[in-house]
Amino acid sequence: MRGTEVTSVPEATGTTGTTGTTDTTEGAGAAYREADGAPHPRRRYWRAGLLRGGIELRHLLRNPKELSGHLVNIVAALALAGYLSDKVPGTQVPMAHLTLSGFAAYLLFQIGLVNLPQILVTEREEGALLRLRATPGGIPAYLVAKSLLVVAMAFGTLVLLLGTAALLVDGPLPHGPAGWLTLLWVSALGLLAVVPLGAAIGAMLPNPREALALIMLPVVALLITSGAMFPLTALPEAVQKIASVFPLKWMAQGLRSALLPDAARAAEPAGSWELPTVALILTAWAVLGFLLAIPLLRRAARRESGSRLSERHRKAGLSGGQAA
Secondary structure: OHHHHHHOOOOOOHHHHHHHHHHHHHHHHHHHHHOOOOOOHHHHHHHHHHHHHHHHHHHHHOOHHHHHHHHHHHHHHHHHHHHOOOEOOOOOOEHHHHHHHHHHHHHHHHHHHHHHHHHHHHHHHOOHHHHHOOOOOHHHHHHHHHHHHHHHHHHHHHHHHHHHHHHHOOOOOOOHHHHHHHHHHHHHHHHHHHHHHHHHHHHHOOOHHHHHHHHHHHHHHHHHHOOOOOOHHHOOHHHHHHHOOOHHHHHHHHHHHHHOOHHHHHHOOOOOOOHHHHHHHHHHHHHHHHHHHHHHHHHHHHHOOHHHHHHHHHHHHHHHHHHO
16 A cells, blocks of 8 residues: 555655655655565665665755755855965965865864754654654664765765865865875765764754754854864964864864865974874764764654654744744
8 A cells, every 4th residue: 555655664854845755755665665575674774765865865956945055155165265365374375275175174064063963853853753763774774865965965065165266266176186085085084973973963952943053152163173264273272182182173184184285284283184193083983973873863763752743843833923
């Protein structure tokens, strides 16, 4: 029966609308049905997750409101780079190049640690986690879909930022194959470090209305203290040590090594790019994030019930009425 097929797959995100929900549900359902004879059930979850992720990505590209948020960040970065005319202290490297490199790291960080939790909280409020409870392999397939969506968003944003910066404000690009390889692995490892953390945070946040306020303050603090926008050596040593604990500092440093000439190393606290340390710290955060994300998402799914969902909707309706 058709009703049975629909309830056996994850639902689409709330941001895609009614049509997106139908398309994603039917497409993911088809993936499950086609893979019924597969020797290992995990293949079904991967296929359903990849199919769902592709559908969500198409809906994102067709949604001007969603795309505008990412474009605003790129425009802000280009405007700031066009305004700066100084050199990095102790070097002949334009400060605009350092700022654009740091902003590229920040955009990757923001997608994983700000955008993803908001998506997860919104979908939880709309009942997606409740439906996952009745879906075999629902959470793994859901995470595969979200990972595909986030990776596409992150690399699309990065390519657009660096490409437009190179054309409009003479922005930096990697020098040679080694630079491109460094850009690729730092970006990929940086996403692995922050996306699971974003999923863990999204599982714990109370509701979409509070999510942005709770996340943005620490994220902006990290942006200021991690050397993403100006040389880290300009900050007190105590602040540098605190910033070195978090992944944004190392993501920015790794991207600077890919995009800036070797002369820019003079502005680094250690006088070098410390790429082995970059890889080690980001890997440690990736492992920690994965250890936290799946149990927290499963716990959030287990705690979901129809009564909880109805109560949240009732409170949201009351808050909206009072605000009006």
